[in-house]
Amino acid sequence: MRQTRRSTMTAFTIPFGRIVAASLLAVPLPAAAQNVLRVPFSIDIGSFDPDNAFETQALSAINNVYEGLVEYIPGSTDIGPALAESWTISDDGLTYIFDLVDGATFHDGTPVDSAAVLASMERRGSETMMLNYFLWNVTGIEAPDGDTVVFTLGMPQPSFLDYLSSPWGPKVISPAAIEGNPPEWFAENAVGSGPFRLTEFNRGQQYVLEKFEDYHGEEPYFDVVEIPVIPDIGQQILQLRAGDIDAVPTNYPWAQLAALPPGLELTAAPSMALLFGYVKPGSPLAEDADLRAAVMTALDPDIWVEDIYGPYATPALSLFPATMLTPETPVDFPSDMASAAAAVTAAGGLSLTIGYGSEGADDVDQAADIMAAQLAAIGVDAEVVVLPAGAVYGLQEAMDTAPDIVLTRSVPDAAHPETQAGVFYTTGAILNLMGASLPEADEIANGAFGITDIAARDAAYAEASDLWIEAGLFLPFADVQDVVVHAEGLTDLGLRPVFLPGNIDFGTVRFEE
Structure with missing residues (x-):
């Protein structure tokens, strides 16, 4: 019998509240000049642990710090490579063989290899982890060599690649970090292999991601992503219009989308x-x-x-x-x-x-x-x-x-x-x-x-x-x-249908040159 799995309800909208006046005395440089992207969260992060938290707005941050073996391609439900460059499925649907990318490293310099994948999958599958059900049908994982990982399933599961591609799906974590820290450490710290590193975790106030210079994939446009916590949507709109942030990722009033102020535009996906x-x-x-x-x-x-x-x-x-x-x-x-x-x-x-x-x-x-x-x-x-x-x-x-x-x-x-x-x-x-x-x-x-x-x-x-x-x-x-209102010229937001609305891909987004 298959285990019960968990999804998420919409608990990510904050009612339009009292608009607090914003100071317009200091006009900041646009993010494009600073090469800094500023995207607010309406809801604070509960935990940054990719195995033990069902986050909503923080999905974009977690999925840019950590990577899985595969991922959904932006704008579609097609599955593409991430830490696995290719994979094969046995005729009986019980064996999945993943070939890892070459040259990938974690943010602490540890190489991404099959042993790291095994350590991460063992952690995800632990009964203490909230998201262990993503591996409910996995009966064995092996690493025949440093670049290959083999999953064995208990029964054919055509949805298995979808589970691995899910924004809440299994991520690969530095084995050195797993071994060297207690589980609770990952609630506010992270060591992944994604295009950004978590460099500031200031609960209830702001989070900061910085570009990982040794990232194995395409280099992000932005050097820094600043994520202030701004619960009030009215305050977000004021700050967007003032140029203090670059996007209101979700909850922009639907009735106001038809007449956005000058300098703002929207992306719908x-x-x-x-x-x-x-x-x-x-x-x-x-x-x-x-x-x-x-x-x-x-x-x-x-x-x-x-x-x-x-x-x-x-x-x-x-x-x-x-x-x-x-x-x-x-x-x-x-x-x-x-x-x-x-x-x-x-x-x-x-x-x-x-x-x-x-x-x-x-x-x-x-x-x-x-x-x-x-x-x-x-x-x-x-x-x-x-x-x-x-x-x-x-x-x-x-x-x-x-x-x-x-x-x-x-x-x-x-x-x-x-x-x-x-x-x-x-x-x-x-x-x-x-x-x-x-x-x-x-x-x-x-x-x-x-x-x-x-x-x-x-x-x-x-x-x-x-x-x-x-x-x-x-x-x-x-x-x-999925509708995101943002500064004019911001493009390639990398929105994915399965992600909760508003989760911009920090690795693909850029300003038009």
Whole structure:
């Protein structure tokens, strides 16, 4: 039996708060002149340990200090080389052989070799590490020579390379650092092989990365990356306009994107951020097909997605992000509002609550309000409930008071559909927040796990998605793009769909010459 895996919910949006006046008396040199990139975090780093922390905004920093064997290529879900220059997979799908790049070293001068990979994988696989589940199917790792690493799996796992490519996937750490320091040391220190070194860890205030001069890959454009912690989005916007920072990586108000001030521009890229709703099992929405059709009519994302996001989101095609798979037949919300209102009247009325976590994104807040208004238009008594921070993870222990629909914007661990179905939708999945269960859909999704033909695999997952929606257990609403607002001329941001929105690749970003 496969282990349960963990993904991440959207806990990376700070509400638009009070704008604090910024001093404009001192005008700093532009980052291009200083060769310094300044990108703020809204949420502080909990831990820099790549094996033992589920960071969100810090992904870009961690993934520029540490490298894995493979990685997703910017702007796509294609997998390319990192510390492994090539790899082969056995015909039975049980053996993966990786050939390491030549000449790579860690920031402490230790060479990157197969022994270092083994030490890092042993650390990642330890039961004490939060992210050990990425290696759940690995039964053995060997190093036949200094440049070769061989992974043996317990069962064929077509998603294995995706797990290794994940932004939270296994990284390779200097074996000297592992041996010479206690595990807790890595929470605020780092010795990787990436294009940048961690040189300043000032919790709650600022982090600094400096270019690693002996990096084995392409040299970064910037010499230094400064990462101040600025929780208030209004303050970030003021500092961006003043030239004190170079980007607002996430949470820039959607409504303001159409008219950015002079000197600012945006980069939009595909993302796996999916806005969807969990439906409370046993609620009228889940139990009554006519009422469910009426509610879906009112909640049709074709009505409201553009009002919130403008051109930077589209109605969802299924319960899987559009950048993950495109179903042959997209989900079809009913559209007859008169029939929907008649169904509610025939049922003697309907009351529903729509909830979302207080740590959620502002677009989730807006979507909940619009949905309540749409439901009212067909005679539903709809109430929006803001759940306390973290409460969404305890809904199964409080089902009597749980909302009928819980909205969230989520991103999976990796680009394989298994990391969406097996985390959010299947019975017992760790982020199946309402405890929904549909065995016939589980059977299809679990069967799709081992399919190597991508078209057949995607068709199977799309079929499972249809069943979950038809049963009224989950409702997909919007595929949301990754949008970064930044100084004019900043380019090659290296955004990747699987990364949480706003994670700029410090190794590729540059100013146009």
